[in-house]
Amino acid sequence: MTPSLAVTRLTVTRFRSYAAARLDCDARPVVLTGPNGAGKTNLLEAVSFLSPGRGLRRAKLSEVERIGGGAEWAGPGWAVAATVLTPTGPVELGTGRDPGAEAGSERRLVHIDGRPAKGQVALAEHVAMAWLTPQMDRLFTDAASARRRFLDRLVFGFDPAHAGRLTKYENALRERARILRDGPHDPAWLGALEDQMATLGVAIAAARADMVSRLAAASAQGVGPFPAPGLRMEGEVDATVADRPALEAEDTLRAALRDSRRRDAESGGAAVGPHRSDLSVTYLAKSMPAELGSTGEQKALLVSIILANARLMKAETGTAPLLLLDEVAAHLDADRRTALFQEILATGSQAWLTGTDAAVFAELGAAATHIRVEDSHLTTLDLAALPLSPPGRGSG
Ligand SMILES: Nc1ncnc2c1ncn2[C@@H]1O[C@H](COP(=O)(O)OP(=O)(O)OP(=O)(O)O)[C@@H](O)[C@H]1O
Numbered sequence: 001m002t003p004s005l006a007v008t009r010l011t012v013t014r015f016r017s018y019a020a021a022r023l024d025c026d027a028r029p030v031v032l033t034g035p036n037g038a039g040k041t042n043l044l045e046a047v048s049f050l051s052p053g054r055g056l057r058r059a060k061l062s063e064v065e066r067i068g069g070g071a072e073w074a075g076p077g078w079a080v081a082a083t084v085l086t087p088t089g090p091v092e093l094g095t096g097r098d099p100g101a102e103a104g105s106e107r108r109l110v111h112i113d114g115r116p117a118k119g120q121v122a123l124a125e126h127v128a129m130a131w132l133t134p135q136m137d138r139l140f141t142d143a144a145s146a147r148r149r150f151l152d153r154l155v156f157g158f159d160p161a162h163a164g165r166l167t168k169y170e171n172a173l174r175e176r177a178r179i180l181r182d183g184p185h186d187p188a189w190l191g192a193l194e195d196q197m198a199t200l201g202v203a204i205a206a207a208r209a210d211m212v213s214r215l216a217a218a219s220a221q222g223v224g225p226f227p228a229p230g231l232r233m234e235g236e237v238d239a240t241v242a243d244r245p246a247l248e249a250e251d252t253l254r255a256a257l258r259d260s261r262r263r264d265a266e267s268g269g270a271a272v273g274p275h276r277s278d279l280s281v282t283y284l285a286k287s288m289p290a291e292l293g294s295t296g297e298q299k300a301l302l303v304s305i306i307l308a309n310a311r312l313m314k315a316e317t318g319t320a321p322l323l324l325l326d327e328v329a330a331h332l333d334a335d336r337r338t339a340l341f342q343e344i345l346a347t348g349s350q351a352w353l354t355g356t357d358a359a360v361f362a363e364l365g366a367a368a369t370h371i372r373v374e375d376s377h378l379t380t381l382d383l384a385a386l387p388l389s390p391p392g393r394g395s396g
């Protein structure tokens with residue numbers, strides 16, 4: 001049997017519009033359809049919390065707590081629990097916000113197989129995922145940080161340690177900024193932090209560069225009818241990493257940090273480092289920056305990148321990532337939609353697809369689990385109940 005990565009049970013408790021809900025499924029893609037406000041995106045967001053970070057809405061943890069619905073099912077704390085099939089066997093993941101958490105606390109609890117994990121980054125060891133949401137229609141015009149996050153999430157799939165390196169790098173960056181601002185200017189301590197930032201920074205830039213070059217190769221001919229994206233990392237560290245061995249690149253970054261202390265004390269950040277890099281994307285066939293493309297063209301480029309990543313992971317690790325595709329299918333023309341479905345089925349990825357119209361997904365037929373979402377209640381749909389089911393399978 002091919003190893004797969006799939007959520008087979010998902011429970012949410014006091015999670016946004018859900019009091020408590022449970023979904024049982026298998027490794028097939030999951031289609032969630034229902035009216036606006038039914039709770040489709042909320043469920044995708046719940047799945048997104050099975051990976052490190054702030055989830056697909058980048059919400060504050062307290063925003064996720066359920067509002068309304070009576071004391072028992074509203075108020076502080078929320079939880080997401082899942083059984084996930086992984087290539088190394090099933091794993092039980094749990095995450096959420098402690099009901100006793102202080103008002104401003106953004107600490108997300110994580111349990112793996114019933115034991116508390118040190119931090120969220122441990123989730124990256126078990127689950128790889130990528131997502132596309134309507135908000136990401138602006139990814140190419142957004143701040144560079146959004147594109148870095150997008151790319152870093154793809155890197156997690158191949159290199160789970162990337163998540164931990166980013167956290168450590170950011171902590172060192174913050175600590176150095178604090179010292180530069182508040183003192184005392186202990187040169188040894190500053191040097192040690194810059195040392196850490198140099199080592200981690202070069203590793204981060206190298207992992208991104210590697211990801212980008214493999215993604216570019218995997219999507220060079222386009223992905224089915226989706227266009228080939230031109231992909232390149234831009235930034236000082238990225239340029240250094242590209243033409244120097246790692247140790248030399250670390251020395252360069254370390255020296256640059258030491259030289260920018262005075263400037264950084266004023267700006268409160270750091271003038272160089274992988275936190276200033278950007279993922280540059282172009283529409284290859286038109287030699288045009290992605291942000292100049294039409295809405296549909298930009299979306300198609302994103303779909304290319306996501307699918308190329310799934311192909312790559314499947315080819316290199318044998319397992320495709322989870323894909324959370326919020327309102328993606330409805331905006332594609334029929335040919336591209338069919339191509340998207342076929343690509344998902346070919347990689348064996350458990351894609352979670354949402355839309356308001358079940359007919360859009362009917363061609364997936366028995367290849368997917370179809371769920372009706374209504375008023376934050378979940379009902380598994382019978383194949384016969386699908387609109388426009390193929391001839392020979394009953395109702396039409
Ligand atoms: N913290 C919260 N507590 C209770 N309800 C919430 C909370 N946050 C969001 N909601 C509600 O959850 C409902 C479902 O939202 P969701 O985004 O999942 O809908 P959807 O099915 O994706 O709809 P659409 O098709 O419009 O995208 C909305 O009515 C929203 O107001």
Ligand SMILES: [Mg+2]
Pocket residue numbers: 040041042326
């Ligand atoms: Mg939605």
